Amino acid sequence: MRLRRAEGVGVVDAGAVVYAATLPDGPILVLAGVSALVWRVAAETGGDGLLDRVAAATHEDAGRIAPHVERFVDDLVDRGLLVRDGE
């Protein structure tokens, strides 16, 4: 299922850190390191190859980190920052 940034989400990409907020009320979420990578891949490319890219960036086995990444994406969806197409 493809991911995309939710409507009305403000994002400031400061390089190492991404600041994202559901507008107009917030809060501001601070996404750094792997969190920022997950955000960029999910919001900008629909999540294509998300697990592989995170695994490559962290030198970890994709299977081992899959539950963590999935849980994190779920959290971003729950917070209204990302939506899964079809939802």
Place this chain on the structure above:
Amino acid sequence: MSESAPVPPAAGAAGGVPLRARLSLSRAAVQVLADRAGCRLLHIKGEAVDPALGPPRYGSDVDVIADPSRIAALHRTLREHGWRVYSTFRFASSFEHAQTYLHETWGYLDLHRRFPGIGLPDQAAFERLWAARTERETAGIAYRAPSLDAQVVILVLNAVRGGAPVPAVWEGLDGAARRRCADLAVALRAEVAFAAAFGRLAEHRWRREYLLWRVTTQGGPRVAEWWGRVLAQPTFAEAVRVVAQAPLVNTDRLGRRLGRRPTRADVFREFFARAGRAVHEGATMLLRGGKARR
């Protein structure tokens, strides 16, 4: 693992968020609320200044000029979303131009109904600026800003009000651009303040705004400021209103100083304290005038 697995993002108020990022998100949040309220906004100053006019200066708050006819609707929407009034139009400045709001996440918002120095009626001035608006974006949210020429005029007016020199952007303009900006200042009836910025205020000493801008740029006692405000009003009714409120207490500021909502007794005491200062300043001014005539 070189980096830990993703953790739930840090959430909360603006703690730990750099001012620049917070202001961008704040500007976007204000625009979203304005869209909901059906209120047109022109974003000014800070990040809203076009990069063609120089490197961005983020400032410390978000400044917007709102469609005067929709300010009440925007005010209601802001209040519904956690923005509280920090200082009111009435007490914000001699120009009664802006109302300041504060939000625990987004910080300060200066909501302008007019820009100091522009003498055109508020709605007409807004429509003039809106007609030549430019499209901008912050944090992925679209917003509108005045035209480049209008931004220069606003920067010049902002500088003169703050006692600052003519902004550097002016030096970078060619003759044609300067003429366009000067013509726009006239169209906005901002020529008195515009002239003050270039040290030519005396050329306008016959204008009703002259004293207010003289006090603004050169300083003076509060009595002169009040009188300047009275003279600057476009109608007799407005002048009467300013006369009537001149000695009143700025309850916004008094409340902040006391750390609580002022009681009637607080206001009563402050009224006489201010009146005493005003009388003293008035006497001082009269004495200065007397000496000057001798």
